[in-house]
Amino acid sequence: MAFRLVDLLAPExxxxxxxxxxxxxxxxxxxxxxxxxxxxxxxxAAHEVLASRACSSDRRHxxxxxxxxxxxxxxxxxxxxxxxxxxxxxxxxxxxxxxxxQVVAPAFRPSVVARLRRRVAGIASxxxxxxxxxxxxxxxxxxxAGLARPLPxxxxxxxxxxxxxxxxxxxxxxxxxxxxxxPEETVGRTALLRLVEVREVLGEYLRALAxxxxxxxxxxxxxxxxxxxxxxxxxxxxLVATATLLLAAGHETxxxxxxxxxxxxxxxxxxxxxxxxxxxxxxxxxxxxxRLDGPVQLTARTTLAPISVDGVEIPAGVDVIVLxxxxxxxxxxxxxxxxxxxxxxxxxxxxxGFGLHHCLGAPLARLEAEVALYELVARLGRLELxxxxxxxxxxxxxxMRSVWLRPPAQVVRQPAQAARW
Numbered sequence: 001m002a003f004r005l006v007d008l009l010a011p012e013x014x015x016x017x018x019x020x021x022x023x024x025x026x027x028x029x030x031x032x033x034x035x036x037x038x039x040x041x042x043x044x045a046a047h048e049v050l051a052s053r054a055c056s057s058d059r060r061h062x063x064x065x066x067x068x069x070x071x072x073x074x075x076x077x078x079x080x081x082x083x084x085x086x087x088x089x090x091x092x093x094x095x096x097x098x099x100x101x102q103v104v105a106p107a108f109r110p111s112v113v114a115r116l117r118r119r120v121a122g123i124a125s126x127x128x129x130x131x132x133x134x135x136x137x138x139x140x141x142x143x144x145a146g147l148a149r150p151l152p153x154x155x156x157x158x159x160x161x162x163x164x165x166x167x168x169x170x171x172x173x174x175x176x177x178x179x180x181x182x183p184e185e186t187v188g189r190t191a192l193l194r195l196v197e198v199r200e201v202l203g204e205y206l207r208a209l210a211x212x213x214x215x216x217x218x219x220x221x222x223x224x225x226x227x228x229x230x231x232x233x234x235x236x237x238x239l240v241a242t243a244t245l246l247l248a249a250g251h252e253t254x255x256x257x258x259x260x261x262x263x264x265x266x267x268x269x270x271x272x273x274x275x276x277x278x279x280x281x282x283x284x285x286x287x288x289x290x291r292l293d294g295p296v297q298l299t300a301r302t303t304l305a306p307i308s309v310d311g312v313e314i315p316a317g318v319d320v321i322v323l324x325x326x327x328x329x330x331x332x333x334x335x336x337x338x339x340x341x342x343x344x345x346x347x348x349x350x351x352x353g354f355g356l357h358h359c360l361g362a363p364l365a366r367l368e369a370e371v372a373l374y375e376l377v378a379r380l381g382r383l384e385l386x387x388x389x390x391x392x393x394x395x396x397x398x399x400m401r402s403v404w405l406r407p408p409a410q411v412v413r414q415p416a417q418a419a420r421w
Contacts, residue, residue, distance in 0.1 A: 050353055064319050088244065120155060
């Protein structure tokens with residue numbers, strides 16, 4: 001079956017990937033594009049690949065990645081190699097993946113994240129207050145710049161212990177790092193060179209913060225990384241790579257989740273009313289919004305050994321693209337897959353992946369999205385788009401550049417969640 005990564009950048013697919021993904025899933029849960037590339041679109045098949053120890057997340061095993069390097073401009077490859085440093089655990093296999101992930105995993109356990117709810121609610125409330133004030137002249141409420149982006153940036157900066165005065169520039173660096181989550185073959189030369197530059201600047205910044213933590217220990221997440229470095233668990237380059245990953249993935253995906261969700265909810269007033277009247281459905285609402293329009297549309301693996309997936313034999317040494325967005329619309333698992341059902345149960349969505357590489361920050365992303373979206377729903381009363389949303393193009397990441405809402409006739413001034421948490 002014909003398939004190219006760039007097909008996902010087509011304007012009609014970027015606007016609504018549902019029909020395209022449905023066609024792929026209907027054709028076959030697993031199909032061969034060419035001998036070195038297979039695509040998985042079915043839910044059970046995606047689950048199987050993501051769980052398999054025979055499938056590697058390390059792009060150094062990928063023939064496609066090697067081919068891209070062979071054909072890319074020499075100056076670009078040299079720049080990427082010269083400043084790459086240590087690799088984040090997202091693209092590593094055990095034992096290095098296990099060793100690095102275990103250092104920061106305790107900070108993202110559900111029980112630990114739950115204690116952040118009041119703090120997240122306070123930040124969200126302040127951001128909505130400011131957004132409403134700015135839109136009081138009738139210009140509208142811009143949700144991405146006003147809420148979806150600054151909320152997760154503030155939370156991950158709090159966790160890492162980034163000084164408040166540095167957060168605006170760190171947020172800009174984090175935005176540039178989004179290119180690191182996309183396949184190099186789909187990212188333009190300018191964005192890749194900017195990525196190289198930002199990695200170096202941010203790396204030096206994080207090294208300086210780490211030196212300060214060594215002389216004056218703190219209880220934040222960066223301090224935890226410094227302690228692990230001091231005990232020999234990780235090297236300084238690995239500290240930088242881990243902190244960089246947390247900054248980039250810690251806000252980019254949550255920003256995308258909130259922005260996508262606002263657009264989806266604005267198109268379904270009944271869902272908005274249901275959530276406002278029954279705040280207890282918040283957790284299931286977020287799961288459904290993740291399923292229907294998640295911020296990560298695909299992930300890739302390279303087979304280290306032959307595997308059989310849904311009866312299809314996949315040889316060793318080939319790339320397997322797992323279309324999470326298609327798996328989450330598999331009609332065999334999700335009845336009415338294109339319908340928004342905030343109380344859908346069961347809902348085994350795969351937006352955060354599965355297996356060893358299941359998103360470390362998933363509990364935090366869920367919390368931030370539930371708090372932010374309910375605050376909007378409860379305080380604005382309705383979500384009505386003021387203009388067409390502007391989307392950020394991406395193959396892996398799906399998110400909004402801007403989402404403008406019409407100012408409501410009345411805004412609830414009291415934070416909706418103050419009495420609950």
